[in-house]
Amino acid sequence: MLFAEAVQVAIQDLGVSVTRVVTTGEEAIAEADRAMPDVIFMDIGLPDQSGLVAGRKILERHPEAKVIALTALSDRASVDEALRLGFVGYLTKDTPVARFVNAIRSAMDGHLVLPQRLSPVRRRSGAEREVALMASQLTPREREVLTLLVQGADGRRAASTLGISLNTIRTHVQSILTKLQVHSRLEAATFAVRHGIVEVPKPESES
DSSP states (O other), X not given: OHHHHHHHHHHHHTTOOOOOOOOSHHHHHHXXXXXXXXXXXXXXXXXXXXXXXXXXXHHHHXXXXXXXXXXXXXXXXXXXXXXXXXXXXXXXXXXXXXXXXHHHHHHHTTOOBOOGGGOOOOOOSTHHHHHHHHHHTSOHHHHHHHHHHHTTOOHHHHHHHHTOOHHHHHHHXXXXXXXXXXXXXXXXXXXXXXXXXXXXXXOGGGO
């Protein structure tokens, strides 16, 4: 609780509104229903249920919410699970408090919030061949579009960057979703990062 309150004070001091700090999964779900915040920091180690479970329930009810996992330990299995469930990233509790504001802004801009030192690695499992097969179906242009999706670009920005029409971008995005067997641009970006198809862009603050 002291950690959450410290983050709350620091975020408010930097001009970001905080609706409420809660301590259980049920309270988090209720608060999301009440306040519908843009970004939610979800502690994975809650006393009543896993924060991953609570976050999934919130996303089922409010798919537009940006949920970022908080962890005390650098647990890659939890990281992969959070991304699979639709979280937009994760932070460890040793992250400098000021960087939480950067995380909020990155999430709102459509970026995945992934600390460089904990970027997901590809799992060496039977599914690896299937992932490689799906990735191999992407054309060079589709890979360029997918890279822009990971960087948080919307359709107009991608079209401008690549010098092609917005309709062509939409066609490429639909093809990417079909080939990667996902249902949204965020899922495609998350899938690409998790399986090493596209590198995670390094945050400007760490350049």
